[in-house]
Amino acid sequence: MKILLYKGFFRIVSKSGIGEAIRHQEKLFKLLNLTYTKKVNDSFDILQLNTVFPDSLIISRWSKWKKKKIIYYAHSTMEDFKNSFRGSNWLAPLFKKWIIHCYNSGDIIITPTDYSKKILKSYGLKKPVFSLSNGIDTDFFCPDIKMGQSFRIKYQIDPSQKVIISVGHYIERKGILDFITLAKRMPNYQFLWFGYTNLNIVPNNIKKSIQSASTNLRFPGYIDRDELKSAYSGADLFLFVTYEETEGIVLLEALSSKIPVLIRDISIYRNLLTEGRNVYKAQNLTEFKDKIEKILNNQLPNLTSAAHEIAAERDLNEVSKQLLNIYTSQFNNENMQETD
Structure with a gap:
């Protein structure tokens, strides 16, 4: 199993929570000794996405055509898009339609909390949704x-x-x-x-x-x-x-x-x-x-x-075990069933 961690337009989100979540995912791969790449032209079995820019949807569609499995990390909802930038409230309903379209292009959807999972499920998403913390490096973030x-x-x-x-x-x-x-x-x-x-x-x-x-x-x-x-x-x-x-x-x-x-x-x-x-x-x-x-x-x-x-409880070591369970249970089973 080789994973493509897609980082298109990473510079836009690098200083945000999404950027930190992507960095955490790289650490999870290393903790699990999983083979991964960040190069689109490399071979891979699973595509992992984190953003909802148009390029992410394009590579998702391309990967689906290549019969690859797709994990879409859902970091954004309409609710947290509101009250952000100029015009965000006006654009929020359109943003909701767009992220539904993006997330549904994956085989499974992972979102950080049960709260965000509940919101996403209320959107009527067609794919299984799992809640999994973005994690925290407790060895690093400690009093000094x-x-x-x-x-x-x-x-x-x-x-x-x-x-x-x-x-x-x-x-x-x-x-x-x-x-x-x-x-x-x-x-x-x-x-x-x-x-x-x-x-x-x-x-x-x-x-x-x-x-x-x-x-x-x-x-x-x-x-x-x-x-x-x-x-x-x-x-x-x-x-x-x-x-x-x-x-x-x-x-x-x-x-x-x-x-x-x-x-x-x-x-x-x-x-x-x-x-x-x-x-x-x-x-x-x-x-x-x-x-x-x-x-x-x-x-x-x-x-x-x-x-x-x-x-x-959300240390990266703990999260890595939960992520591996999602990988193995979902991608060793063609009939992917959502967990409770």
Whole structure:
């Protein structure tokens, strides 16, 4: 069994969760000692796709004509496409039709969570849908005191200063407007938002809010995984104010890094994460502000050990075993049946 991990237009998604998911898939292949290629002109038995650009659909159709098996990773839904870029809400219904067309070109569909699986199944997809986490490298994303100190030195943050971080694109769905508002309401804390989106493609209200952000909020832009590990190790709170996700790899990174985590109370995390057990949750700005103050002033219990257990269950080693089960059960059986 040889797998073609198709990476067409990878540069477009390389700095996103999809890009990280693709990198994780390469690690899974290596953990499983599976033969794979990234070259389209190589021989292969299984095509693995991650994006919904037109080139992915083209190679999917071509591979089907060559009688190859196709795995389509479904990272996107109409729901998480909304409130992203200019015109995204207007385009959302068309986007939904397009991704259905793309995903149905595969033999099986893999999506990160039961939540996203439920959404996809509601679309009436014709192919089997499996939920499998994108995974997290828990050996890498772990607390590192020296890297944490380097983070504070780089950003000129006093050791006694409380720091709140988040990671994501500059899009409304990620909660960036709420993050900016919280920074203005809490001037005694330092806020950093890591990640980058060209301001020319975001709505004007996002652009103006970023440009008028308070002085205690910085936007360092995209940083590599080493710097991100430093940030998780040196900050005091990971604040995830997103409104919609299919999984949230950066959340898994934070859980694995044992940094206190405060998230928005949204459907995808209702069963996965429990308020007061492994994370703290809030629903509005007032609740976020209250929880932030209590967490940073040690008025709430530290939940990082329990949070790490959630990440450990999704370690790449564990995910690799589950992925192998999907491969062997589905591609050794021509009558592919969906699991529960």
